[in-house]
Amino acid sequence: MAHQQIADLHIRDLCPDDSTAIQQVAALLVDAFGHLESGWQTLADAIAKVEESFGADRISRVAVHTSAQAAQQVVGWVGAIEQYRGHSWELHPLVVHAAWRGQGIGRALVKDLETQVRQRGGTTLYLGTDDEEHRTSLAGVDLYPNLYRQIATIQNLGHHPYEFYQKLGFLIVGVIPDANGWGKPDILMAKRLR
Numbered sequence: 001m002a003h004q005q006i007a008d009l010h011i012r013d014l015c016p017d018d019s020t021a022i023q024q025v026a027a028l029l030v031d032a033f034g035h036l037e038s039g040w041q042t043l044a045d046a047i048a049k050v051e052e053s054f055g056a057d058r059i060s061r062v063a064v065h066t067s068a069q070a071a072q073q074v075v076g077w078v079g080a081i082e083q084y085r086g087h088s089w090e091l092h093p094l095v096v097h098a099a100w101r102g103q104g105i106g107r108a109l110v111k112d113l114e115t116q117v118r119q120r121g122g123t124t125l126y127l128g129t130d131d132e133e134h135r136t137s138l139a140g141v142d143l144y145p146n147l148y149r150q151i152a153t154i155q156n157l158g159h160h161p162y163e164f165y166q167k168l169g170f171l172i173v174g175v176i177p178d179a180n181g182w183g184k185p186d187i188l189m190a191k192r193l194r
């Protein structure tokens with residue numbers, strides 16, 4: 001699919017004093033993850049999550065759309081946490097507003113994050129992408145027997161985002177079986193940045 005360039009969209013730091021943007025990011029989290037056990041069900045929980053992203057060992061970036069009326073709307077958020085003494089960073093979390101998906105914003109946020117991590121000397125970006133809803137062939141089964149074969153033959157049954165990350169150059173490097181309860185794994189992915 002050719003992505004349209006979205007005019008009036010830019011990516012910038014999310015700042016602790018930008019309460020309007022923080023509220024908008026929190027609403028995105030509740031909307032995208034509120035139905036999951038591992039997600040954020042209330043706006044207050046989500047705001048606390050967003051505020052964690054202002055630590056010194058964090059990166060917190062928002063995609064902002066400016067409308068003709070000059071109102072700013074946050075349409076996506078990506079965060080990262082410094083790990084392994086700065087060699088590697090964990091991407092967490094990533095969300096694009098439901099009405100803005102499929103237009104290249106997720107890709108743009110991850111590309112921007114890669115640049116941010118490189119600038120800080122990081123060489124690896126990694127993430128865990130849960131499957132709590134049987135959206136891949138790795139859910140609802142016992143992964144311990146033939147683990148590597150099951151990873152190699154993974155199928156996307158329900159538009160699970162692991163394929164989004166594959167398109168951006170990430171590889172599946174492992175799985176935590178039953179991470180979220182029996183048959184609900186966390187799929188681990190990584191990308192070399194240089």
Ligand SMILES: CC(C)(COP(=O)(O)OP(=O)(O)OC[C@H]1O[C@@H](n2cnc3c(N)ncnc32)[C@H](O)[C@@H]1OP(=O)(O)O)[C@@H](O)C(=O)NCCC(=O)NCCS
Nearest residue numbers: 001095096101102103104105106107129159160161163164
């Ligand atoms: C996953 C998510 C961030 C993707 O953002 P997006 O802006 O819709 O993605 P993009 O438009 O940049 O897509 C880039 C490519 O990935 C593909 N893609 C996007 N989501 C996909 C999915 N769930 N499964 C398979 N492919 C996907 C797109 O088709 C596109 O492919 P193309 O380059 O061949 O055309 C977004 O769907 C989202 O916020 N989902 C809910 C929250 C979530 O799951 N976050 C990730 C948790 S680990």
